[in-house]
Amino acid sequence: xxxxxxxxxxxxxxxxxxxxxxxxxxxxxxxxxxxxxxxxxxxxxxxxxxxxxxxxxxxxxxxxxxxxxxxxxxxxxxxxxxxxxxxxxxxxxxxxxxxxxxxxxxxxxxxxxxxxxxxxxxxxxxxxxxxxxxxxxx
Numbered sequence: 001x002x003x004x005x006x007x008x009x010x011x012x013x014x015x016x017x018x019x020x021x022x023x024x025x026x027x028x029x030x031x032x033x034x035x036x037x038x039x040x041x042x043x044x045x046x047x048x049x050x051x052x053x054x055x056x057x058x059x060x061x062x063x064x065x066x067x068x069x070x071x072x073x074x075x076x077x078x079x080x081x082x083x084x085x086x087x088x089x090x091x092x093x094x095x096x097x098x099x100x101x102x103x104x105x106x107x108x109x110x111x112x113x114x115x116x117x118x119x120x121x122x123x124x125x126x127x128x129x130x131x132x133x134x135x136x137x138x
Contacts (some may be wrong), residue, residue, distance in 0.1 A: 006019045022029040038122040042132035043098060045116055049138050053105040055085050055116060057130070058098045065093040070119040073105065075136070077112040084116070092123065110138040 012061040044056035059065050071084040085101035093099050108114065121132075 013038045015102045028076055036126075038063045038065075038126040040065060040093075040118065040120055040122065040128050040130045042116060042118065042130050043072050044100075045132045046136040047108060047114055047134045047136045049108045049136050051104070051109060052102050053085070053108075054100065054102050055087070056098050056100045056105055057087060057093070057118065059093045059095050061122070061128070063105065063122050063124050063126070065089065065128070066123050067121045068118060069121055069127075070117075072117045073114055074117070075108060075112050075114040077109050080113070082106045082108060087118075108136040110136050112136050 039059075039061040041058045041060045042055065043058040043077075044054060046054045066090060068087050069108070071087065073082050073084040075082055083103065083106040085103040087099050087101045089099055105114075113133055113135050115131055115133045117129065119127065119129045121127055
């Protein structure tokens with residue numbers, strides 16, 4: 001006995017839908033990896049009232065960060081911008097890599113909250129920014 005025509009038609013439709021689904025999955029996966037993402041993140045911010053403070057910056061995008069354009073450290077109680085770090089990227093910050101700086105932030109007030117804002121430029125010319133807050137340790 002043979003397979004009925006209706007059953008063959010249903011099987012062909014199911015197989016065709018499966019192939020279309022696979023093709024869409026492959027194309028969207030391909031297009032997803034080809035997209036450009038420029039982003040940075042302040043991974044660590046440790047502020048010390050009188051001593052060495054530390055900041056670590058991570059490139060979470062897929063484009064090299066070529067320069068740090070501006071770094072501002074603003075504290076709530078004092079209301080003034082204080083000494084901000086200088087982060088040397090050398091030849092640039094590759095995707096997934098980190099850059100750190102240790103600096104004396106000046107006379108911070110223990111217990112106050114300070115916000116660090118960083119603006120940078122990527123290799124494709126895109127501007128990116130990141131910020132983080134921390135409470136000053138004694």
